[in-house]
Amino acid sequence: MVDADQTFVIVGGGLAGAKAAETLRAEGFSGRVILICDERDHPYERPPLSKGYLLGKEERDSVFVHEPAWYARNDVELHLGQTVDRIDRTAKTVRFGDDGTLVRYDKLLLATGAEPRRLDIPGTGLAGVHHLRRLAHAERLKGVLASLGRDNGHLVIAGAGWIGLEVAAAAREYGAEVTVIEPLPTPLHSVLGPELGNVFAELHRGHGVRFHFGVRLTEIVGQDGMVLAVRTDDGEEHPAHAVLAAIGAAPRTGLAEAAGLEIADRAHGGGIAVDERLRTSDPDIHAAGDVASFPLALFDTRLRVEHWANALNGGPAAARAMLGRDLTYDRVPYFFTDQYDLGMEYSGWAPPGSYDEVVIRGDAGKREFIAFWVKEGRVLAGMNVNVWDVTEPIQNLIRSGVRVNTEALADPHVPLDSLAS
């Protein structure tokens, strides 16, 4: 079949879906491209929702992946506010949830992303309990932070992960009181381990954030629909006028599961299982972005990566694979964060238990350093904090798999490039 007779359907209009549509056209695909998303906004990027946009420093218009006119100009048929509720793999159709319209596909990309996990405790239905995933959530939260700041109000954040900490920083900039409740012993424990998590705890304490580690929320106390306080499992009560549940996200695999596609096991983060070409257990269906679990030979594991760069690169890779191009999706996982005056990038994968030492190059006390997670002399991951233009050499070191001299690794005078060979 020639390209022009083919229909490629993309379900999910986040960064992965929008970049896949862009790539299909950039690669010269001349068939129909249909992009379907349950959100009403045009595809947008989420990182500003907990940073510049939440702080009122970035305009709403700046978050969109493409300007609205781009879709018509590139002949991408956009269906916004439309949920796909069924895939029929035999008929090769997807179904619109509201009116049952069937859309036929030759190739299908699932880029359905992830959704915030909900707290399962009394009081979560109160109006002052928030989540942060969508533009509308950020708009609402922005108003809440501004009014907490004005009234000396108190925000309690459940979860000291990336989103919890970024919102804590924004809330402090608005002047709100902030308490973070985290069951693990340090912030970001499952990514950074105990050694580096404390750098973030100290950063936030220095800006007036209170932490309670090793405890869980048991109840959100309210009156007349308003939040008054939260209770934790150590018997304490903490004042609260609003609560942000930032306890992670779950991949939106429901459609794929119902269609009988293979799902990765939870030990690997769940998600739709794809191969190195981002192809699911059905060769005509691909998956990319937060929802996809892909094999990464470099770490001899399967990974689901909930980060911007994975959507930015995974969407285009899936589009090329849909076009039959030969490729292996094997990028080193990468993400970034900005909190107060700290900017950080992290490359690699080194969960607690996978490394035997952390090597610091620079001054962790001054928050200007690179941390390396090392196992048997090999660098598994590197995090540069307020040090820039080192992502490539760090990723080269990780890819090379060479054993490095850890004294040289710690020495800022030894160029990183010289260690990778």
Ligand SMILES: Cc1cc2nc3c(=O)[nH]c(=O)nc-3n(C[C@H](O)[C@H](O)[C@H](O)COP(=O)(O)OP(=O)(O)OC[C@H]3O[C@@H](n4cnc5c(N)ncnc54)[C@H](O)[C@@H]3O)c2cc1C
């Ligand atoms: C507040 C916030 C801040 C972040 N900050 C950073 C950061 O600083 N650095 C970083 O590296 N990463 C960050 N991330 C993560 C990054 O934004 C995500 O990894 C990225 O958005 C994933 O893109 P995606 O396209 O895979 O999924 P999504 O962006 O989730 O898009 C999926 C879309 O599909 C839609 N959808 C799902 N199911 C259906 C269906 N059945 N029918 C129709 N539509 C459907 C969803 O509603 C959604 O619009 C942040 C995320 C959030 C929420």
